[in-house]
Amino acid sequence: MFGIPLFELSWLVIGLLAAGAVTGLLAGLFGVGGGAVAVPVLYELFRFMGVPEEVRMPLCIGTSLAIIIPTSLRSFYAHKAKGAVDMTILSKWAVPVVLGVVLGSLIARYAPANLFKIVFVVVAGTSAIRLLFGNDKWRIADDVPAGWIMRIYGIVIGILSSLMGIGGGQLSNLFMTFYGRPIHQAVATSSGLGILISIPGTLGYMYAGWSRAVQFPDVAALQFPLAIGYVSLLGLALFIPTTVLTAPIGVKLAHSWSKSKLEMAFGIFLLLICLRFLASVLL
Structure with missing residues (x-):
């Protein structure tokens, strides 16, 4: 099936379902869409399916953004029900x-494939350093800026998130904590940002990959009905069920952990992902 031995495909499906569960858990726990987990797993899936290197990474990112849609929705409404989301920031952004x-x-x-990885490493590494080694004195200001500065931050977060295949959680968490907002509020607000990023991002990657699919007619993973542009419907179908189920569990954990514990866990998580992508660029 799809040129992959049945035994290998079966283990791949099991792995994707398990990764989907982890993705949902992390989405709720850290206010991220789970792209940091989904992208490397999808990368291995598409390698098995023979997707060429030049289109493999954008296919991972487009699919990740599509996966983030239901995860972010579920996570956002769970955080909002607890009154932790700053709707003022979301409306400005x-x-x-x-x-x-x-x-x-x-x-x-x-863009070349390595650009996506480099952006991921820089942002994830900066976030990890801030969370693991920073303290409350590491601030730009005591509150978020107003006016055009806030809009510029929004544009930058949107660009970088769409190139990383994430829901903006790493970036908005970093931004809000640098401006004196507590980590719990940053996590909750980030879940709402994932909605703003994942829906237009998915549509954009469908468009961006549409013409590229035509250039690779023999690659089944890029062709409909397995994919639309740079969004894999196969990966989407395998991830969504478990991400939606486990996101609320992550939300409960987030609100039961202390500030220091949540920051430490998020920092270690980002550092591991950063090292993984750095290795893939250098090796």
């Missing part, structure tokens, strides 16, 4: 973030 996602999707159409 709505248009700039979407604009950034659109720009990032256009960049993705022409």
Whole structure:
């Protein structure tokens, strides 16, 4: 099936379902869409399916953004029910973030594969250092900025998130904690940002990969009905059921942990992912 031995495909399906469960758990726990977990797992899936290197990474990222949609929705409403989401920040970022996602999707159409990994390493590494070694004195200001500065932050978060295949959790958590917001509020608000990023990002990657699929007619993973552009429907179908089920569990854990414990866990998680992508660039 799809040129993969049945035994190998069966283990791959099991692995994807398990990774989906972890993705949902992390989405709720850290306010991220789970792309940091989904992207490397999907990368291995598409390697098995014979997807060429030049289109493999954007296919992973586009699929990751699609997976983030239901996960972010479930996580956001769970956090909002606890009154932890800052809706003022989300309303200010709505248009700039979407604009950034659109720009990032256009960049993705022409960018080399390593660009996505390098962006991931820089952002994840910065976030990990801040969480593991920083303290409350590591602040830019005591509250978030207003006006055009806030809009610029939104555009940058949108661009980088669309190039990383994430829901913006790493970036918005970093931003909000640098501006004096508590980690629990940053995590909760980030889950809402995932909605603003994942929906336009998914549509953008569908468009960006549509013409590329035509260039690789023999690659089944890029062709409909297995994929639409840079969004794999196979990966989507395997991830979504378990991510939706486990996201609320992560939310419960997030609200039961202390500030220091949550920051330490998130920092270690980001550092491990950062090292994984750095190795793939250098080796």
